[in-house]
Amino acid sequence: MKIYIRKNFDNEIASHNFYAAYDGFKQMGIEINYFKNIEELSDSKKEDIVVSYVDDVRKVLFKHNIITPEIDYPEELKGYLGRKVWDSKLSIIANNPENWNVFIKPVEDKKFTGVVVRSTKDLIGCGTYGEDPEILCSEVVNFVAEWRCFVRYGRILDIRRYRGDWRAQYDYKVVEDVVAEYKTAPKGYAVDFGLTDKGQTLLIEVNDGYSLGYYGLFSLDYAKLLSARWAELTNTIDECDF
Structure with missing residues (x-):
């Protein structure tokens, strides 16, 4: 397995998300390569993880006859939407x-x-x-604060606030219930939650783990989450499952 990370034409890693992935995979000693145009990866293997923008990642997966599902609002979680x-x-x-x-x-x-x-x-x-x-x-719901919950192999890794009042606090029980009830969940994903002005903790959306904003998650956890989802989509071994 190799990692391919997108750089800009100024030769810098193209996104802070990609840099977090770089840092995590480097800690695990995995070979890292770079590209500036997705067409450069015509010879990449199915198990090689591509860290880039959504369109790039989808193109590579499509090359291997893999079409990513849309999982924004899973049927079993609609009761948590509150709207x-x-x-x-x-x-x-x-x-x-x-x-x-x-x-x-x-x-x-x-x-x-x-x-x-x-x-x-x-x-x-x-x-x-x-x-x-x-x-x-x-x-439309008035969210006073929003958080992202990162999940890998059914276990919550961390929750990070990305918008709103830092003094607000979500209901952790709702978060745990959503993760527990998401029976069709991928191996790596994130769930966004919001606290409304009425004090409700609601599900905002689910985000697939193959291309994901890291929002300050520890880089090692972030890289392992990406790897878990990539391995699941490509039906290959997750070499970061340790």
Whole structure:
């Protein structure tokens, strides 16, 4: 197994997330290589982990006939959302102002950044000309703080706040219950939670572990999480399972 990490054209590692992965894999003594364009990896093997942007990682996995699932709102966890969630198309929201004041995000992971739509300006950057992407919609909830919970092989590694009031505190029991009830969970993933202004701890979304913001997670834990999910997707041995 080798690790391939994306660099920018200035020859620096392209993201702080990628640097965290670099640091973690280096601690484990795994061979690390670099690339600047995903096309350079045409000869990479299935077990070789690629650390890069979502589109890059998906291209490499697709080369091995692997299509990553969309797992934002798992069926068994919908009771923890605390709000209505439904499927739609971008055009339906854009052309019907009566449907505004709604949060939208793309079904295809990271196609655009999720946003609350209250006016036409909020739709800027949500689509490409000639496309009408499928989206997930949800009722707007006022979260005062948000956290990311990292899970590897069913065990919570850590929880990191990434937005909101540092004095706020989530209900850890809700977090534990979500992880316990997520029976179809991948081997490596993260769950985002939010505390509402009414004091509820709600599930925001699930994030797949093959390309994931690390939000200050210890680099060794982060690298091992990436490895666990990569091995699962590629049906190879997780050489970082120790």
